[in-house]
Amino acid sequence: xxxxxxxxxxxxxxxxxxxxxxxxxxxxxxxxxxxxxxxxxxxxxxxxxxxxxxxxxxxxxxxxxxxxxxxxxxxxxxxxxxxxxxxxxxxxxxxxxxxxxxxxxxxxxxxxxxxxxxxxxxxxxxxxxxxxxxxxxxxxxxxxxxxxxxxxxxxxxxxxxxxxxxxxxxxxxxxxxxxxxxxxxxxxxxxxxxxxxxxxxxxxxxxxxxxxxxxxxxxxxxxxxx
Numbered sequence: 047x048x049x050x051x052x053x054x055x056x057x058x059x060x061x062x063x064x065x066x067x068x069x070x071x072x073x074x075x076x077x078x079x080x081x082x083x084x085x086x087x088x089x090x091x092x093x094x095x096x097x098x099x100x101x102x103x104x105x106x107x108x109x110x111x112x113x114x115x116x117x118x119x120x121x122x123x124x125x126x127x128x129x130x131x132x133x134x135x136x137x138x139x140x141x142x143x144x145x146x147x148x149x150x151x152x153x154x155x156x157x158x159x160x161x162x163x164x165x166x167x168x169x170x171x172x173x174x175x176x177x178x179x180x181x182x183x184x185x186x187x188x189x190x191x192x193x194x195x196x197x198x199x200x201x202x203x204x205x206x207x208x209x210x211x212x213x214x215x216x217x218x219x220x221x222x223x224x225x226x227x228x229x230x231x232x233x234x235x236x237x238x239x240x241x242x243x244x245x246x247x248x249x250x251x252x253x254x255x256x257x258x259x260x261x262x263x264x265x266x267x268x269x270x271x272x
Contacts (some may be wrong), residue, residue, distance in 0.1 A: 077181040127155040128256075135264045141169075144268065145177040148261055149235075159236050159244075160215060162208035163222070163261075165233035167266045181234075189222045189231035195254040197245040200238065209238045216242040221258040225266040232269060235261055 062068055080156035122270060134151035137143045149161045168179050185204050200206050200218045209215055215238035235258065 061159055097249075131155045131257075132260060135260070141268055142172055142175050145175070145265060148264065152235075152237075152257070159240060160209040160211060160238040162205075162210070162236045162238075163233060164205070164208060164236075165265060165268060167232050167270075169270050172268055185234065186231065189220070189234040192220060192222040192231070195222070195251045195258060197249050197251060198247040199242060199252070205234055205236045206238060208236055212238070214240045216240055217245040219245040221261070222255050223258060223262045223265060225262060225269060233262075233265060 063211070085105060107198050135144065135148055138147040142154050145163050145165065149163050152158060153161050163177050164181050164185075165178055166186060168175075168178050172178055182204070188203075188205075197219045198217065200215050201218065203218060206212050206215055206218050217239050219237040221235040222231040223235060237245065
């Protein structure tokens with residue numbers, strides 16, 4: 047049988063929350079309350095349980111603080127590498143050396159096992175450079191069709207053959223190079239790794255987009271003057 051007007055746990059909780067002087071007046075009751083420890087089955091006082099909860103919260107906050115420090119240091123390291131990469135590009139004086147300098151600096155700073163680059167439609171004076179070797183229409187269409195860098199398994203992409211040891215490459219990143227955001231590609235940067243998970247389909251591409259934007263801006267000077 048249900049008793050009308052029975053006091054519920056919610057009523058008690060609301061009363062205690064709104065009557066802070068209750069435990070001041072009932073100090074002995076507060077000291078006598080025994081709870082189960084979250085770290086075992088032994089009984090502990092309310093004060094000890096509160097201390098355990100505070101210690102647990104402090105541990106969580108400490109882990110979060112250490113994670114923030116670690117991420118901050120990682121971001122700082124990436125920023126330093128990106129700075130050195132851009133600096134190397136800016137210091138490249140000879141136009142014909144720029145693509146090679148860009149690839150070598152990228153590999154060195156970001157520990158990329160293999161990388162290669164091809165440009166098309168460059169100034170006629172640079173057409174004989176290795177990085178300006180003829181590229182088929184299919185590859186040019188592939189590059190122009192990439193709205194974002196491609197990351198995934200190497201399933202026999204033709205550009206993967208540009209890499210020094212192409213037979214060992216299990217995953218690739220294809221980064222299109224454009225002089226205008228919505229224009230056709232004038233080149234393609236290829237990154238390769240023997241690790242099939244290094245460039246996975248579910249990885250974020252924002253960083254590769256930034257690399258592509260920097261590379262595109264630098265290499266666009268090799269195109270014929272408009």
